[in-house]
Amino acid sequence: MRIGIIGAGKIGGTLTRKLTGLGHEVHVANSRAPETLADLAAETGATAVWAADAASDADLVIVSIPQKNVPDLAPGIVAAAKAGAPVIETNNYYPQERDGRIDAIEDGTPESVWVADQLGTPVFKVFNGIFWKHLLERGVPAGTDGRIALPVAGADGPAKKLVFDLVDQLGFEPVDGGTLDDSWRQQPGTPVYGKNYDAEGARTALAAASRERPAEFRAA
Numbered sequence: 001m002r003i004g005i006i007g008a009g010k011i012g013g014t015l016t017r018k019l020t021g022l023g024h025e026v027h028v029a030n031s032r033a034p035e036t037l038a039d040l041a042a043e044t045g046a047t048a049v050w051a052a053d054a055a056s057d058a059d060l061v062i063v064s065i066p067q068k069n070v071p072d073l074a075p076g077i078v079a080a081a082k083a084g085a086p087v088i089e090t091n092n093y094y095p096q097e098r099d100g101r102i103d104a105i106e107d108g109t110p111e112s113v114w115v116a117d118q119l120g121t122p123v124f125k126v127f128n129g130i131f132w133k134h135l136l137e138r139g140v141p142a143g144t145d146g147r148i149a150l151p152v153a154g155a156d157g158p159a160k161k162l163v164f165d166l167v168d169q170l171g172f173e174p175v176d177g178g179t180l181d182d183s184w185r186q187q188p189g190t191p192v193y194g195k196n197y198d199a200e201g202a203r204t205a206l207a208a209a210s211r212e213r214p215a216e217f218r219a220a
């Protein structure tokens with residue numbers, strides 16, 4: 001697949017490494033000129049591009065940048081992807097450490113619904129709850145005992161199936177996190193977040209989630 005990745009940090013860089021390793025054609029961007037990603041491009045064979053070009057003709061797009069920076073992305077930035085291409089976003093809202101206050105999220109809008117609103121397109125929430133080093137190193141083949149499960153929230157259909165397949169290729173067990181409106185169940189502070197559960201554990205944790213944001217994940 002041709003995959004466009006916007007954000008080349010711990011998660012975007014890890015996904016660039018892993019997805020090129022799987023044979024995908026990756027176009028990757030950060031907030032600066034493509035030349036600033038020369039090392040990552042040389043290491044992985046990915047093509048470094050401007051963020052505005054990353055989604056062009058992509059079969060799948062990944063947005064992995066700080067939550068507060070999402071509104072800085074150019075309007076329609078993912079619109080040049082192929083028709084029906086899923087847009088994954090990995091972001092988390094850390095109001096106290098990084099992102100400052102985002103009123104809509106404080107008022108109860110799920111973090112990924114807010115991202116979808118900013119991008120003007122539906123998204124899938126996945127990879128937000130796994131530490132980047134575990135994403136890099138802990139993938140294992142399907143059927144392995146204790147395989148780490150990653151919840152995928154977003155609309156049912158062929159695009160979600162593609163996201164499930166991608167998670168599986170990366171060595172993790174995709175579990176259904178419901179629709180995007182359900183995606184609060186895997187936000188920071190929920191039982192599944194950062195826990196590396198297997199599929200059964202992840203489903204149990206998703207079901208046990210509360211909509212109430214813990215104090216450390218609300219704006220001060």
Ligand SMILES: NC(=O)c1ccc[n+]([C@@H]2O[C@H](COP(=O)([O-])OP(=O)(O)OC[C@H]3O[C@@H](n4cnc5c(N)ncnc54)[C@H](OP(=O)(O)O)[C@@H]3O)[C@@H](O)[C@H]2O)c1
Pocket residue numbers: 006007008009010011012013029030031032051064065066067069070072073090091092093127128129130131132133
């Ligand atoms: N770190 C983790 O283990 C982890 C795990 C799961 C989810 N997440 C979430 O995933 C997202 C990314 O996290 P990260 O740890 O990978 O962040 P990071 O290491 O700080 O990298 C952020 C990347 O986003 C790029 N970026 C920032 N603003 C941009 C813009 N306007 N246009 C294009 N690119 C932009 C940065 O480019 P420049 O270098 O040019 O600034 C950088 O490549 C965050 O929301 C985070 O909460 C992180």
